[in-house]
Amino acid sequence: MNGMDAPQADGPCRSLVSVEVHLHPDEARHALHAEALTGLCHRPKELSPKWLYDERGSQLFDDITRLPEYYPTRREREILLEHAHEVARLSGADTLIELGSGTSEKTRLLLGALRRTGRLRRFIPFDVSEHFLRRAAATLARDYPGLRVHAVVGDFERHLAYLPREGRRLVAFLGGTIGNFKPAARARFFQEVAHSLAPGDGLLLGTDLIKDRSRLFAAYNDSAGVTAEFNRNVLHVLNRELGANFDVNAFAHLAPFDEEQGWIEMRLISQRPQWVHLPALRRSAHFDAGEVLRTEVSCKFRPQQVESELFAAGLHLAAGWTDRARDFALSLAFKP
Known part of the structure; x- marks a missing residue:
């Protein structure tokens, strides 16, 4: 059952904060059970990257973004610092929606630019963690007096239809997260985004670009581990979550670049033959020595590819920017 808090004034700033919940802990647990049953008990073994991001995983990823080898966060921020005002002007948006909002650090550059246009009325952070979103929403409301913050707790692969539809909207999907979608899933996602937009609404998309393979490898196999x-x-x-008995140290990390697929593939490699018990599933999973559990793919793009995929979903590219090193790109597309 879905629910929504009534807006609450935030002290003297009178910022309005509300939270709409479409994903509950029981649903997440059932989804993990279903995916683990398929992904661990058959071959090839694979899990969705969403399960990497519990509280500890989210903190570790934040640490990754600060590593010298990991360039995407810095490059995307560089683009936003230089071009956020153009994004705000071209979008004409009064509502900013961020998918997979996280801490919304980079989004503050967009919020600032949109506010300077005089049109910004509402920010809608969308993420899977209710606890995290409530905390982030309160912080943003405090920092942007008068801004309505309407947080939506959901899975952007399942709940895009619940995004509020009022106003001229700009949907931001940053960080290169789109790369976690394989081509067929990515096409479906773009179609769902396009379906959720009204004519004139926009999508701001962050994509990591194809580059020197040694730099790609270093970014996902950092020297600090x-x-x-x-x-x-x-x-x-x-x-x-499953009562499993994985020996964490019996798995090695490797993230090579797959030339044929055009993606980095995050792997956990079993260092010995082993059985893992999964009490919550009433099953066990066997790993051969050297067997791979794939935990994530991170697709890398060429700008023409991004434009073509957006166009196929009914979104027209209006502008695109890269950082000076051409490592990363932001693309602004609209629904005609």
Whole structure:
């Protein structure tokens, strides 16, 4: 059952904060059980990257974004620092929606630019963690007096239809997260986004670009081992949520670039033959020595590819920007 809090005034600033919940803990638990049954008990073994991001995983990923090898966060911020005012002007938006909002740090650059146009009325952060969103919404409301913050708790693969439809909207999907979608799933996602938009609404999309393979490898196999710890964190999640008995240290991290698919593939590699018990599923999973559990793909793009995929979904590219090193791109597309 879905629910929504009544807006509440935030002290003397009188910012209005509301939270709409479409994803409850029981649903997430059932989804994990279903995916683990398929992903761990058959071959090839694979899980969705969403299970990497519990509280510890989210903190580890935040640590990753600050590593010298990991360029995407810095490059995207560079683009926003230089071009957020153009995004705000071209979009004409009075409502900003951010999918997978996280801490909304980079989105503050967009909020500031939109506010300077005099049109900004509402911000809608959309993410899976209710606790995290409530905290972030309160902080943003405090920092932007008069801004309505309407947080939506949901899975952007399932709940885009619930996005509020009022106003001229700009949907921001940043960080290169679109790369976690394989091509067929990505096409469906773009179609769903397009369906949720009204004519004149826009999508601001962040994509990581194809580049020197050694730099791609280094970004996902950092010398400090933080990405390896982040990747193995999914085993801690499975131990906690499924009562499993993964020996976390019996799995090695590797994230090579797949030339044929055009993506980085995050792998956990079993270092020995082993059985893992999954009490919540009443099953066990066997791993051969050297067997791979794939936990994430991160597709890399060429600008022409992005434009073509957006066009196929009915979205027309209006502008695009890259950082000076051409490592990362932001694309602004509209529904005609």
